[in-house]
Amino acid sequence: MLPEQQKNSATASLNSTQLTQLQQIIGNYSPLQLAWASGYLAAKSEQQLTLGMSVPTEVENKQTSKLTILYASQTGNAKGVAKNLAQLAQAQGCQVNLQNIAEYKVKNLKNERYLIIVASTNGEGEPPDDALAFHEFLFSKKAPKLPQLHYSVLALGDSSYEFFCQTGKDFDQRLQALGAKPIRARVDCDVDYQAEAKTWSEKLVAELKETLATHASAAEIVAFPQLDTSCAYSKDKPYVAELLVSQKITGRDSLKDVRHVEIDLGDSGLHYQAGDALGVYFDNDSELVDELLCLLAFSGQETITLAEQQLTLKNALINHLEITQTPVSFVEFWANHTHDETLTSLLTDKNALRVFASQHQIIDVLSYSTKKITAQAFVEQLRKITPRLYSIASSQSEVENEVHLTVGLVQYQQGSKTRYGAASGFLAKRLAEGEKVKVFVEENNNFRLPANTEQGNKTPIIMIGAGTGIAPFRAFMQEREARADQGAELGKSWLFFGEQTFTQDFLYQVEWQNYLKSGVLTKMDVAFSRDQQEKVYVQHRLKAQAKEVYQWLEQGAHIYLCGDANRMAKDVHQALVDIIREQSGNSREQAENYLKTLRSEKRYQKDVY
Ligand SMILES: Cc1cc2nc3c(=O)[nH]c(=O)nc-3n(C[C@H](O)[C@H](O)[C@H](O)COP(=O)(O)OP(=O)(O)OC[C@H]3O[C@@H](n4cnc5c(N)ncnc54)[C@H](O)[C@@H]3O)c2cc1C
Numbered sequence: 001m002l003p004e005q006q007k008n009s010a011t012a013s014l015n016s017t018q019l020t021q022l023q024q025i026i027g028n029y030s031p032l033q034l035a036w037a038s039g040y041l042a043a044k045s046e047q048q049l050t051l052g053m054s055v056p057t058e059v060e061n062k063q064t065s066k067l068t069i070l071y072a073s074q075t076g077n078a079k080g081v082a083k084n085l086a087q088l089a090q091a092q093g094c095q096v097n098l099q100n101i102a103e104y105k106v107k108n109l110k111n112e113r114y115l116i117i118v119a120s121t122n123g124e125g126e127p128p129d130d131a132l133a134f135h136e137f138l139f140s141k142k143a144p145k146l147p148q149l150h151y152s153v154l155a156l157g158d159s160s161y162e163f164f165c166q167t168g169k170d171f172d173q174r175l176q177a178l179g180a181k182p183i184r185a186r187v188d189c190d191v192d193y194q195a196e197a198k199t200w201s202e203k204l205v206a207e208l209k210e211t212l213a214t215h216a217s218a219a220e221i222v223a224f225p226q227l228d229t230s231c232a233y234s235k236d237k238p239y240v241a242e243l244l245v246s247q248k249i250t251g252r253d254s255l256k257d258v259r260h261v262e263i264d265l266g267d268s269g270l271h272y273q274a275g276d277a278l279g280v281y282f283d284n285d286s287e288l289v290d291e292l293l294c295l296l297a298f299s300g301q302e303t304i305t306l307a308e309q310q311l312t313l314k315n316a317l318i319n320h321l322e323i324t325q326t327p328v329s330f331v332e333f334w335a336n337h338t339h340d341e342t343l344t345s346l347l348t349d350k351n352a353l354r355v356f357a358s359q360h361q362i363i364d365v366l367s368y369s370t371k372k373i374t375a376q377a378f379v380e381q382l383r384k385i386t387p388r389l390y391s392i393a394s395s396q397s398e399v400e401n402e403v404h405l406t407v408g409l410v411q412y413q414q415g416s417k418t419r420y421g422a423a424s425g426f427l428a429k430r431l432a433e434g435e436k437v438k439v440f441v442e443e444n445n446n447f448r449l450p451a452n453t454e455q456g457n458k459t460p461i462i463m464i465g466a467g468t469g470i471a472p473f474r475a476f477m478q479e480r481e482a483r484a485d486q487g488a489e490l491g492k493s494w495l496f497f498g499e500q501t502f503t504q505d506f507l508y509q510v511e512w513q514n515y516l517k518s519g520v521l522t523k524m525d526v527a528f529s530r531d532q533q534e535k536v537y538v539q540h541r542l543k544a545q546a547k548e549v550y551q552w553l554e555q556g557a558h559i560y561l562c563g564d565a566n567r568m569a570k571d572v573h574q575a576l577v578d579i580i581r582e583q584s585g586n587s588r589e590q591a592e593n594y595l596k597t598l599r600s601e602k603r604y605q606k607d608v609y
């Protein structure tokens with residue numbers, strides 16, 4: 001050993017008496033308490049204080065024992081889970097800082113000791129809009145080493161997507177690579193995430209409580225921002241509204257059945273902004289349930305237990321369980337239960353299995369082969385009903401206590417049978433006007449008109465939508481018209497709309513023409529794909545107007561994209577890259593960066609599904 005090393009080791013280590021003392025003190029600490037103590041000692045040494053075991057001061061406690069909870073959410077689920085977790089931790093005496101990940105200052109990361117991230121996945125394995133900047137920072141060279149950090153990630157996703165819970169996985173892997181230590185293993189939750197998220201939260205808080213709560217008295221607990229408490233109704237407590245109108249707005253010869261739906265929010269006090277979505281609960285089709293019961297030779301009167309509640313099988317299938325969306329796990333279960341050849345052959349190909357599940361409702365999987373099963377064993381393979389979201393197609397400035405939607409009925413042939421989507425079928429076919437529907441408002445701060453200020457109203461907007469993707473733009477127009485009526489001077493606006501045919505599928509045609517006439521809408525370009533030999537889509541119309549589109553962008557326009565996520569959103573994005581590249585004379589990479597900047601400035605917003 002070199003003399004210099006000998007000197008360092010003598011001063012850096014404890015003598016044997018000190019070591020024994022330390023071992024006695026920490027002998028009964030839990031792993032988390034040890035982690036806390038190590039952070040505390042590290043902080044002490046950074047401050048060049050002596051290594052005394054004095055009780056930490058209040059200031060030191062605040063630095064080391066605060067629990068930061070960040071949510072990365074696109075449609076509100078992760079936000080709800082994070083909020084519940086924060087309340088739980090707070091109730092146990094933990095000092096909690098709950099934040100939208102978009103608002104979190106990344107420079108604070110190196111000072112965090114305890115961090116929880118609840119993250120959903122969006123796009124094709126991409127982070128939600130609000131998490132893009134944090135995600136980019138974490139994966140950049142600027143990300144600090146995080147040896148002091150103890151963290152946990154709860155990932156929300158949908159196993160029917162190829163990149164299941166990818167954002168949560170990304171955060172987890174990267175935090176670990178930066179030296180942070182997991183408190184609890186990440187859990188990846190599927191569509192029916194509630195029960196799993198609740199258990200995970202409870203276990204996490206029980207563990208953290210020992211370490212964090214002991215050092216934070218009730219008086220020190222910092223209040224976290226209250227979320228959506230202004231209204232008594234929420235996803236967990238939906239409002240029972242009345243269906244006023246469900247009117248088909250596609251023509252008799254259209255291949256599509258699109259409904260204009262109006263719902264009365266009565267005196268609920270529910271408030272929404274243009275850009276928000278409405279969450280809709282539904283009952284399953286009783287005819288489909290009867291068909292399913294018949295196939296499995298059940299009467300429907302069998303008693304089953306769901307979440308400690310006793311119900312008849314028929315009631316459970318109509319009101320509580322998903323029977324149209326099929327999880328991959330159900331196909332696997334039925335294949336193993338029946339040993340059906342076709343189903344079993346899917347088990348070795350994950351991708352084929354996922355695609356199969358997304359194209360078959362539960363009854364269609366059962367139809368491959370049936371085999372006796374108990375009612376209880378069957379329902380245990382089904383997920384709980386999850387509400388569907390619909391982009392709101394109205395502004396309260398115009399319709400007050402109503403909310404309007406544009407609903408495309410999901411219907412297709414399966415052999416000789418016509419199958420319907422559960423919620424769209426409910427709204428379009430099964431619910432009569434005057435009947436009740438449970439709803440809630442899902443805020444979407446990532447799809448907003450420029451602010452209602454002089455400058456905001458003058459900002460040009462470009463709206464691109466196909467099919468039901470027109471819905472939020474109707475809300476935008478109503479909102480802008482109301483602003484104009486109150487004296488606002490409006491900037492120019494441009495709508496690109498695409499559907500199959502002009503005569504059958506031009507949704508809200510008369511309204512758009514009136515907006516053009518009144519000047520609330522400045523320009524409109526339509527693409528009816530089946531009205532000519534060659535297919536024409538919105539991206540073609542955009543490209544045909546490349547020069548002007550780019551001029552609008554350079555003048556500060558906000559650009560909005562709504563509708564089909566699979567093809568339209570990708571093709572339009574590509575068209576925008578091409579337009580920017582050609583018009584600016586820059587490279588593809590620079591054009592991508594141009595759009596990236598627009599996105600981070602919230603000037604390029606998407607509401608795609
Ligand atoms: C933020 C957001 C906004 C949205 N806005 C709107 C909107 O404004 N308007 C709108 O109409 N929708 C909108 N949606 C979509 C909407 O939420 C529902 O997903 C849609 O209405 C279908 O739901 P469903 O319950 O009717 O069908 P589900 O019961 O969910 O689906 C039926 C099932 O049938 C199967 N299936 C469907 N089609 C086929 C096929 N061709 N072949 C074989 N199997 C098939 C699949 O297994 C599918 O899971 C939005 C979604 C999101 C996330």
Ligand SMILES: Cc1cc2nc3c(=O)[nH]c(=O)nc-3n(C[C@H](O)[C@H](O)[C@H](O)COP(=O)(O)O)c2cc1C
Pocket residue numbers: 072073074075076077078079119120121122123124125126128156157158159161162163164165166191193565608609
């Ligand atoms: C347009 C869209 C894309 C999605 N992409 C994925 C995906 O790639 N992987 C995944 O696991 N889940 C995906 N999901 C499912 C969501 O992550 C899941 O519904 C989650 O509960 C949403 O949580 P949030 O409301 O907090 O955003 C997607 C959902 C939508 C609407």
